[in-house]
Amino acid sequence: MSAIVETSQQVCFRFLDKSEHPRLEGIYQLYGGTLPSPALSSILVAELGEDIIGMVAVNAQPIVTMWIDPIYRSSGLWVKLAMDIQEVPLVQQERTYVICDRIETEEMCKQMGLRRIEVPVYVRDV
Numbered sequence: 001m002s003a004i005v006e007t008s009q010q011v012c013f014r015f016l017d018k019s020e021h022p023r024l025e026g027i028y029q030l031y032g033g034t035l036p037s038p039a040l041s042s043i044l045v046a047e048l049g050e051d052i053i054g055m056v057a058v059n060a061q062p063i064v065t066m067w068i069d070p071i072y073r074s075s076g077l078w079v080k081l082a083m084d085i086q087e088v089p090l091v092q093q094e095r096t097y098v099i100c101d102r103i104e105t106e107e108m109c110k111q112m113g114l115r116r117i118e119v120p121v122y123v124r125d126v
Helices: 018-030 077-085 103-111
Strands: 011-015 041-048 051-059
Touching: 018 041, 018 051, 077 103
Parallel strands: none
Antiparallel strands: 011 041, 041 051
8 A cells, every 4th residue: 555645754554453453443542432452453553753653443343133013022031032132142242222213212311321322324325
């Protein structure tokens, strides 16, 4: 890859070794994020000398889908499912995001103590 930044040094692009992920902790903290798990992510950085001047992370976050037959949606079945699925190691993350596509899902999140965040979410359909 070639440098696209005006500088006297060459910008180097490389994937961080898993042991180097903590170098990005300050960036994530600055923007209120959580450093991705090295076991579940790959991070490409742009470096200028020793400084990281850009990065992009690909996270292999688990996606959990919940469906409950409409007849049982007010039965509390979702509470048992939501609590029990958390025992699966893949789901035991520092942070969980729930996309609420129904008002019932939003109410469920409120009851579980999740806080609402206001950030733009984008999707690309392939």
